[in-house]
Amino acid sequence: MGSHKYIELMTYSEVVAVSGHVxxxxxxxxxxxxxxxxxxxxxxxxxxxKCPWQADNEFDVSLGKRKAIYTPFPQAVPNIPVIDCEHCAYFLKGKCRACEKFCPTGAIDFEQTDQIVEVQVASIIVATGYDIFDPSPITQYGYGRFDDxxxxxxxxxxxxxTGPTGGNIVLKDGSKPQSAAIIHCVGSRDENYHEYCSRVCCMYSLKHAHQIKEKTGAEVYQMYIDMRCFGKGYEExxxxxxxxGVNFIRGKVAKVTDIALSEEEKGKLIVVCEDTLLGNMIRVPVDMVILSVAMEPRADADEVARLFSLERSADGFFLEKHHKIDPVGTMIDGIYMAGCxxxxxxIPDTVSQAIGAAAKALALITKGKVEAGAAVVGE
Structure with a gap:
């Protein structure tokens, strides 16, 4: 895509204003x-x-480090780094410039400035994605308090x-876990946070359980409300x-604690949960706890909605024109949406919606002329 003659990639850029009509x-x-x-x-x-300065790696969720000049992730397109002004010694102290000194092609340019580019387009596809739920407010799960x-x-x-441990599943102290618990619906299907189901958590939790079994042979426990394996091949x-050998425990987790009540619990994280099939509370000692967190609207969703004159549903996501007959359209003709x-x-549903949005955009181009509706953006 990066070399396609009809596609211009504008990375490290953001839309600041939109006006006009379909x-x-x-x-x-x-x-x-x-x-x-x-x-x-x-x-x-x-x-x-050659860069001597480091910062937390956002792509690795701050589990690893990156340089002050960096590409966001492996296989990034285009493969061109960016200088992080907040951590670069030259921008902070006026010193260093090691990247400039060692660059064999003289590509470093500290005099660059932001540019405003104006383009005219027939249609727009909004695909801004999602954020993951921060589980810190659910204090009983111990996120941020317990390292593992x-x-x-x-x-x-x-x-x-390509992660910070090279694919090795390890605890904070570097040792391999002998047991792990995966807690489902953290922030989803919860009246205190998000009432909706995030749809992907059951399947990626099963994937994680398989990976732990495959890489470490550890005992794995899944604490779930109910398994929603709805897609092709998912139930299989x-x-x-x-x-x-993954253990499935149907019930809501009450808390994660390090207070041991028996010899086998010492030095472990104890997941206290209800087992609705057994009809009682149980305690499961493990080395690692994985929280299957909810999907939620991007933090800037309100700003994006104003920019493109989009509406939002009660859960905060962008509202489609009609959930059955036009799930990719918006109330503004010529503006479509795709993905989360x-x-x-x-992923399969996202790809399907993206293809639908692209088809809608292409349909406008093939018409040659369109009749502008009453909906106008930015005016």
Whole structure:
């Protein structure tokens, strides 16, 4: 896609203004200064190797470090780094410039400034994604208090071969866990936080259980309200995880504690939960706890909604024109949406919606002329 002659990628950029109507939208885009000349950079990585300054790696959910000049993640397109002004010694103290000194093509440009680019487009597709729920307010689960209580996204980075541990599943002290608990519906299906189901949690929890079994052989417990394995092949994967020896406990978790009541609980995290099938409370001692956190609207969803004149549903996601006959449309003709900005969904559903949105946009182009409706953005 990065080299397609009909596609212009504008990374490290954001839309700052939209006006007009279907077939004739004017969009102002701020291209942020990355302080690297895109026409000269070859993506060799020398600047990142030589940079002596580090910061938390956002892509690794702050589990690892990155340099002050960096590419956000492996296989990023385009493979051109950006300088983080908040951690670069030159911008903070006026010293260093090691990246500039060692760059073989002279691509470092500290004089770059932000640019405003205006484009005219026939249609717009909004695909701004989602945020994950911060489980810190659910204090009884111990997130932020116990080192080995982590979110599903943090575990995803741990198990990735490009993650901070090279794909090794380890505890905070570097040892391999002998047991792990996965708590479902953290922030989802909860009247105190989000009443909706996030739809993906059951399946990625099963995936995590399989990965733990495969990589460590640890005992795995899944605490769930009910399993929602609705997609093609999903129920079969659920059965596969069960056959691999994953323990399923149906019930809501009350708390995660380190207060031991028996010898086997010493040095462990104890998951106290209800087992509705047994009809009593149980205590499960484990080394690691993974919280399957909810999907929620992006923090800037309100700002984006104002920018594109979108409406939002009660749960905060962008509201589609009609949930059955036009799930990719909005109240503004020519503006479409795709993915989790419209509501929680998994990858196959996101791809399907994206194809639908692209088809709608292409249909406008093939018409040649369209009749502008009453809905106008930014006027």
């Amino acid at each position: 077939g004739h939208f004017k969009v102002k885009i701020k291209k942020k200064a990355r302080y690297v000349d895109e026409t000269k950079c070859t993506g060799c990585g020398t600047c990142q190797e 209580v982590i979110t599903s996204l943090e575990f995803e980075r741990l198990v990735s071969s 994967f659920y059965k596969r995880a069960s056959d691999e 900005c419209q509501g929680p969904k998994d």
